[in-house]
Amino acid sequence: MSKLEQPAAPPGTLDEAAPRRNLDVLVQEDRVHRLIYTDPGIFAEEMTKVFGGIWVYLAHESQIPRNDDFVTTRLGLRPIIVVRDSAGGIRALYNRCTHRGTTLCRHERGSAKAFQCPYHGWTYLNSGKLSGVPWPDGYACDFKDAQFNLAQVPRVESYRGFIFGTLNADAPSLAEHLGPVTQPIDEWLDRHPGGRVVFAGANRLKYQGNWKLAYDNSCDGYHVVFSHRSLLEMENRLADESKKGMSFYRSKPDDAPMYCRYFGNGHHFKDKRPNVEQRPGALWEIEGAHPGMEYFENEIRQRLGDKANRALDLAASEPVNINVFPNLLILGNHVQVIEPIAVNETNLVWHGTAVIDEAGELEGAVDAVNALRMRTMESFPNFGEVDDAANFEEIQRGLAAIEDEWVYMHRGMDIPGRIKVDENGVITAPATDEVFMREYIKEWRRIMQSRPALRVRREP
Amino acid sequence: MRPERDPSLSSWYVDETYYGTLVKDFSDFSNWQRDELAVADPALRDRCRALLEREARLLDQGQLDEWLALYAPECLYWVPGTPGGGDPRREVAIVFDDRRQLESRIFRLRTGYAWSQVPQSRTVHVVSNVEVFRTAEASVWMIRSTFLVSEFRAQQSRILSGWCAHRVSEHAGGWEIRVKQVNLIDFDQSLRNLSILL
Ligand code: FES
Numbered sequence: 033m034s035k036l037e038q039p040a041a042p043p044g045t046l047d048e049a050a051p052r053r054n055l056d057v058l059v060q061e062d063r064v065h066r067l068i069y070t071d072p073g074i075f076a077e078e079m080t081k082v083f084g085g086i087w088v089y090l091a092h093e094s095q096i097p098r099n100d101d102f103v104t105t106r107l108g109l110r111p112i113i114v115v116r117d118s119a120g121g122i123r124a125l126y127n128r129c130t131h132r133g134t135t136l137c138r139h140e141r142g143s144a145k146a147f148q149c150p151y152h153g154w155t156y157l158n159s160g161k162l163s164g165v166p167w168p169d170g171y172a173c174d175f176k177d178a179q180f181n182l183a184q185v186p187r188v189e190s191y192r193g194f195i196f197g198t199l200n201a202d203a204p205s206l207a208e209h210l211g212p213v214t215q216p217i218d219e220w221l222d223r224h225p226g227g228r229v230v231f232a233g234a235n236r237l238k239y240q241g242n243w244k245l246a247y248d249n250s251c252d253g254y255h256v257v258f259s260h261r262s263l264l265e266m267e268n269r270l271a272d273e274s275k276k277g278m279s280f281y282r283s284k285p286d287d288a289p290m291y292c293r294y295f296g297n298g299h300h301f302k303d304k305r306p307n308v309e310q311r312p313g314a315l316w317e318i319e320g321a322h323p324g325m326e327y328f329e330n331e332i333r334q335r336l337g338d339k340a341n342r343a344l345d346l347a348a349s350e351p352v353n354i355n356v357f358p359n360l361l362i363l364g365n366h367v368q369v370i371e372p373i374a375v376n377e378t379n380l381v382w383h384g385t386a387v388i389d390e391a392g393e394l395e396g397a398v399d400a401v402n403a404l405r406m407r408t409m410e411s412f413p414n415f416g417e418v419d420d421a422a423n424f425e426e427i428q429r430g431l432a433a434i435e436d437e438w439v440y441m442h443r444g445m446d447i448p449g450r451i452k453v454d455e456n457g458v459i460t461a462p463a464t465d466e467v468f469m470r471e472y473i474k475e476w477r478r479i480m481q482s483r484p485a486l487r488v489r490r491e492p
Numbered sequence: 493m494r495p496e497r498d499p500s501l502s503s504w505y506v507d508e509t510y511y512g513t514l515v516k517d518f519s520d521f522s523n524w525q526r527d528e529l530a531v532a533d534p535a536l537r538d539r540c541r542a543l544l545e546r547e548a549r550l551l552d553q554g555q556l557d558e559w560l561a562l563y564a565p566e567c568l569y570w571v572p573g574t575p576g577g578g579d580p581r582r583e584v585a586i587v588f589d590d591r592r593q594l595e596s597r598i599f600r601l602r603t604g605y606a607w608s609q610v611p612q613s614r615t616v617h618v619v620s621n622v623e624v625f626r627t628a629e630a631s632v633w634m635i636r637s638t639f640l641v642s643e644f645r646a647q648q649s650r651i652l653s654g655w656c657a658h659r660v661s662e663h664a665g666g667w668e669i670r671v672k673q674v675n676l677i678d679f680d681q682s683l684r685n686l687s688i689l690l
């Protein structure tokens with residue numbers, strides 16, 4: 033008879049919850065326990081220690097281009113208004129009236145110098161300062177006291193347009209937290225005129241599964257050929273498969289020059305660029321078929337002549353996945369944001385990005401480039417990500433099996449010479465390795481075992 | 493039609509003019525959903541209703557070749573992510589499929605490996621509130637309808653809803669659909685598994 037398994041985290045009564053959540057047991061070298069995806073207590077703790085205790089992506093500066101512009105978002109589960117205040121400073125205000133807790137702003141975006149609470153009418157400037165309450169003579173207190181101003185995220189910093197916030201006074205600077213992942217972010221931005229992009233609509237998906245399933249997947253080169261077989265076959269329908277983007281993963285992807293990389297602090301990176309010839313137009317040549325492709329390519333070639341290839345490459349999907357822990361995934365031409373909603377519910381917002389060309393580098397072809405680029409961006413959310421999201425939901429369903437406890441992430445482990453570590457600790461491995469998963473989940477465990485001091489601040 | 497311009501194989505027709513017309517004709521629905529343009533003729537309205545009912549039936553029965561045959565060669569199936577549709581040259585849509593991409597979409601659903609549709613959803617498309625409007629072209633009509641799609645998949649049922657704009661033209665004694673614009677009421681929210689045709 034084969035051996036019977038002893039559970040690592042036996043189901044127990046409520047007072048036994050603490051040992052069940054021992055993360056040294058639940059996160060092992062080669063595998064993690066199902067509870068890290070299914071336990072509401074672990075999720076609740078993530079919403080403070082991860083989404084609060086470290087730098088978390090909040091919004092993009094192009095969403096609030098002018099003073100008084102705002103977008104509403106979340107930091108973990110906290111409702112937040114990211115606003116460019118009347119003096120031009122970027123703030124992340126708690127969308128929560130100090131009086132009785134009502135959310136102040138229910139719009140997703142807009143422009144406002146002040147926010148008035150719909151419940152009793154307390155009004156706040158977009159700096160977070162309380163500017164007035166109805167019938168103040170009914171109060172003995174001094175409303176100039178800072179305690180009545182809105183709570184706000186104490187540390188808000190941007191990296192080249194990406195706005196992050198943390199509640200942790202002891203967190204390192206944003207630059208230090210990002211570390212070497214800024215290099216691929218810089219390269220991603222610098223391929224565009226002016227080194228920047230603006231947000232341009234979004235494909236918004238939702239799945240009934242834990243948020244980490246998306247982060248696990250974001251660098252997963254192992255699933256592509258199988259999970260996205262329908263997309264590969266669809267592209268193959270119209271063209272020679274060897275020329276198409278996803279077909280980087282044909283046959284044995286580990287033999288290709290693409291790689292995955294772990295940068296530290298939970299950030300990882302899939303770089304497929306080495307699979308593409310390094311010459312203008314090479315990226316565009318491997319792009320699939322999209323609406324308007326023939327017409328706009330012809331327009332751009334007519335207009336730009338031998339400079340057309342560089343412009344067309346801007347409409348093609350950049351073959352990188354830059355994953356900034358815990359919630360920012362820059363991939364192709366998208367900026368994807370992971371929004372945890374509940375232990376088993378997650379939103380994935382795929383923001384499209386457009387090229388802007390203030391210096392005229394594209395000689396008037398920028399509109400045609402964007403008309404192509406919008407269509408190339410719609411492809412993966414429609415024909416790829418829906419299948420990923422369906423699989424994430426099925427993982428969550430599978431993980432309901434209590435006694436079968438482990439999720440493996442040991443691909444590439446213990447194979448001599450396979451994984452390289454440089455002098456800065458940056459880890460590089462073949463494209464299908466799960467080393468990035470093992471490393472980021474160790475960082476997750478470190479954060480979850482820490483005791484960050486979370487603080488809000490208020491205007492004085 | 494020159495062979496290299498076959499809209500199943502290339503996309504020349506989605507050009508600057510095409511986009512310009514879409515934005516002009518669709519993005520502000522008050523331009524075409526006007527009482528003075530509404531068609532009163534019950535026979536014409538009934539023909540339009542029959543077209544939409546047939547479309548709903550073909551979708552519910554998974555007869556996607558027959559469904560696509562309702563569409564003009566140079567057609568568009570469009571689910572905007574912005575109110576009215578915005579300008580699709582400058583912002584991504586939820587779906588923006590020309591003829592070639594619709595054929596690809598159907599091909600993909602039939603590979604057996606489109607996991608978001610394995611097993612397939614069961615749907616009921618309910619179409620109602622059908623109104624027909626004249627356009628500047630004598631044989632081209634705009635139809636506004638409302639829809640509820642009841643979808644059952646993966647042990648759950650849900651309702652998707654909104655309104656559609658169909659641009660249809662007379663063709664060989666019947667209709668062909670040139671554009672179908674599907675305006676979900678929750679177009680700007682995160683939606684689960686939107687992998688069926690609406
Ligand atoms: S809760 Fe906002 S004014 Fe009372």
Ligand SMILES: [Fe+2]
Pocket residue numbers: 249255256259260416417420
């Ligand atoms: Fe995927």
